[in-house]
Amino acid sequence: MIILIFFVAHWYLSLFVQTFYLHRYAAHKMFTMNAFWEKFFFLFTYISQGSSFLSPRAYAILHRMHHAFSDTERDPHSPHFSSNAFTMMWKTKNIYNDVLKHRVEPEMRFDGNYPVWRLVERIGDHWISRIAWGTFYVVFYIYFAEYWWMYLLLPVHFLMGPIHGAIVNWSGHKYGYQNFDNHDKSKNSLFFDFLTGGELFQNNHHKLPNRVNFGVKWWEVDPTYPVIWTLDKLGIIKLKKARVQS
Template identity: 80%
Template sequence: MAILVFFVAHYYLSLFTQTFYLHRYAAHKMFTMNKFWERFFFLFTYICQGSSFLSPRAYALLHRMHHAYSDTEMDPHSPLFSSNAFSMMWKTKNIYNDVLNRNYAAAERFEGDYPEWNLIENIGDKWYSRLGWGTAYVLFYINFATAWWQYLLLPIHFLMGPIHGAIVNWGGHKYGYQNFDNHDHSKNTLALDFLAFGELFQNNHHKLPMRVNFGVKWWEFDPTYVAIWTLDKARIIKIKRKVTAQKLQVAA
């Protein structure tokens, strides 16, 4: 039971920080927050992602490139140019490292307006940080695992952030339905969105990249929007723009 609780908690906390902080805040700035809360969620992202921590700056630049070049050869993670999800992840990793090290000219036009904290960025990308978090996961399993097969979950802990990205970018551009013609292959993969907290409404998001609620039709539920709405009401963040579904031309 302890292993299951730990796995589910790690999976969904890491997922939340990726969609809430890295995607909707760092990449899109759909809402604002003061410096205290920006640093709080920056550190929270590092803790929740652990060994798979992703730089908010590098994530933002890759994601902005993804929108600008969606499903073209310039897209850093389109499934159209990879034979499988693993090769797509490897390609994305290489581009991510180049962007992180400021060695990718195509990302330069997208620079600016993302949270920065050099101390945490540098620590999070160091081998000793990733190894330390990985060791902590292993020690937890040694103490609480009750069956050998539970250890098979450890690779998911080690690569949690990239796995979330792979689910969204592979599934969200290959499987599902389209509400809008975006001149790309983005789709809404509703059946798998319980693994993505709203991120698999890719077709909606590519049509309306600044819409905080990724759901458009009444039955498209975006769990992360509920959290954002709550934090907005609590005055921890402030939503910048509100687009209502009534204003949209949604395909039947």
């Protein structure tokens, strides 16, 4: 039971920081926050993602490229130019590393206006940090796993961030329905996105990229939006009112 709680907690904490901080804040700036909370959520992203920590800077640049080149050959992660989800994410990894290591210069329209904390980025991307987090997961399982099959969950912990990305980009551009003609293959895969916290409303998001609530129809539930609404009411973040739609 402890292992399953740990797995679910890791899944949803990692998912939350990816959709809330990396996607809606770093890439789109759908809301603002002061310097303290920006650093807090930066560190929280590192802790929550652990061995699969993603740089807010590199994530933001790749995601902006994804919107500009959606489902074309220049899209960093379109399933329509890869034979399977693994090759799609391997391509994404290579582009991500080139951006992260400054081996390529991003277009000016994709660069800037994202949170930067070089110390945490260096730590999070270092192999020692990734191995340390992986070792922590293994030791936790050694102490608390009750059945052998539970160890099969460990690879998901190691690669949590990329796995979330693979689900969203593969399913969200191949399976589901469309509310809008975006001149791409984006789809809404679920009515209630319990799996990826709203990220599987890809068709809605590509039509309305600055809309903080990814659900558009009354029956489309984006579970991250109420959290964001609450954080706004608490004064932790500030929604850009002109972009808020119910």
